[in-house]
Amino acid sequence: MDPKKILIEGIIQDLVSYICEDKGVAIDEAMTIVYNSIVYTKLIEEATGLYIEGSAYVYELLKDELDEGVLKQKEI
Numbered sequence: 670m671d672p673k674k675i676l677i678e679g680i681i682q683d684l685v686s687y688i689c690e691d692k693g694v695a696i697d698e699a700m701t702i703v704y705n706s707i708v709y710t711k712l713i714e715e716a717t718g719l720y721i722e723g724s725a726y727v728y729e730l731l732k733d734e735l736d737e738g739v740l741k742q743k744e745i
Contacts, residue, residue, distance in 0.1 A: 676720045677712055683724035684708075684731060691732075708734055 681703060688699035703709050708731040711717045719727060 673715055673720055680712060680720065680722075680724045680727050681709070684728055687724075687728045688731075702735070703731070706731055706734055707739075 684703045685696060685699045688694060688702055689696060692699070694702075708719075708727060712719045712727065719730075
């Protein structure tokens, strides 16, 4: 398997776990949230390079998207 795809799958698994913990939802609902997000679209688009970021960083992007309805990258 392609190393990029392995990284992407790992981040997706982490995102689902984080949502289950934070929101108290079942795995299938958490998966629906992730797979229907803009963050997921950007994550699987290898040209964005989002797959090389840590899961916690990607989750912060997802939380912002869910809270604000848009994807925003915050400056450090």
